[in-house]
Amino acid sequence: MLNEQPYWNPVIETLSREKLRSLQLKKFKAIFKWAYENSRFHRSLYDEAGIKPEDIRSLADVRHVPKVEKSMMQRIQRKDPFPYGDALCVPLEDVTEYRQTSGTTGQPVYQPDTWQDWEWWSECWAYILWAQGYRPSDRVFLPFGYNIFVAFWAAHYAAEKLGCEVIPGGVLDTQARILKIQELKATALMATPTYILGMAATANNKMGIEPASLGITKITCAGEPGASIPSTKKRMEAAWNAKVYDHAGATEIGAWSYECTAQPLGTHVNEAFFLVEIEDIDTGDIIEEPGRRGKMIITALDRIAQPCVRFDSKDVIEWDSGSCDCGRTFRIIKGGVVGRADDITKVKGVLLAPSAIEEVVRSIEGLGDEFEVIVDKLGDVDRIKLKVELAPGFEDKAKEIEPRLKDQLRLKTNLGYRIEIYDYGSLPRYDVKAKRFKDLRDKH
């Protein structure tokens, strides 16, 4: 009976839109007041903007609240109360969890959480896992580093909360992880799309094990857009004979969005726990209507140790126009997180999202999973080069594949590319998050 219930919380996940908006307003007022009263950083930011908790009377008022950027957090940290600085809203002795961002965009941001925050993290993940069909009978294998990065830590705790059996595949190498999945008959797996595809390649090419034979029925991805890129999702599902689901989260935010088993070509926003706004990158206007991309400004409505209030995430998203067959009333982000505002760049005057190139490369039979994009300048002219690999068994097909690849790239991205085709295994491999896009223009 319980296992047939499609929702983790049917009360919240099917709440009317009107009530959801009322709930968001009520909770925004509370977290804004909490931050104002307990964080010197937030209070000073809001005082400078001339806004106080009592000024928030409607969701329209929310957009007057100043945004917080990662660079601000980087500046205030490494000071007392050490190491978190003035954004800490609780006594240091109430902090039980430490995580940090990867630091790929500068100094890492330290993230303190109380035990209540940590329960909240795993509660967010419980919504995700239940929606993706995880049930107490599942044996879940988690092949990640179990270290200072949040990665799938909260997923581990959430899977336990659901009643799943969790296998921590921490310090094992890829081959040992595959053998452990096989030995223990794991039924579910969570990792980045890059690692899911890499595991499949290792099983196939180095171990002679067909990943589809391992009995994994569902895979939850995070960290990269791949699980919402149809061609990448298709490759993962084919390799593992499993359903692949996307999820979006971040260290400073929480696990805020998830795909359900209806696979609506997008991810639901958990609107009971998060307030998501989409801001036009050029004008700064808030985008309410579907179909227009912008960057996400997000508030975690219940996180207390280091609040996340109108955080400028730089994730590029757009609202979907439709509802979902699953019956959830949470809005859908079309195609999940499309990319980062920092990564979406103009090449020859055309807006380019690296995820669009991934969609093309992975849709072409005969190409391997790896690729690399390099943008540079010759004089005043932008150039874009795409390096790809031939998949095993397609070694003599380069001449047939190249024109198809060029045509599809032109169609999907409106740009012409210099193509370089390599033998399988020539391009760099990545263990977790891939860095396949290189923009060298600033160095010229």
Added chain:
Amino acid sequence: MSTNLDVNAVDKKIQSIRQIASELKEIGRECPALDRNLVRLSASIKMLELNFSDVASLDA
């Protein structure tokens, strides 16, 4: 499948647990095994409140 849960009734029970946990916390200030486990219990109660009491409060 949805639910026929009476959110207000669920909230009342949650508030009863919250009340008992608060009373225990007062008693347990000098006993780590009581105090520290109640921190955990309190976080779990908070998750119940986020899931149900917050919705019930919309009708209040």
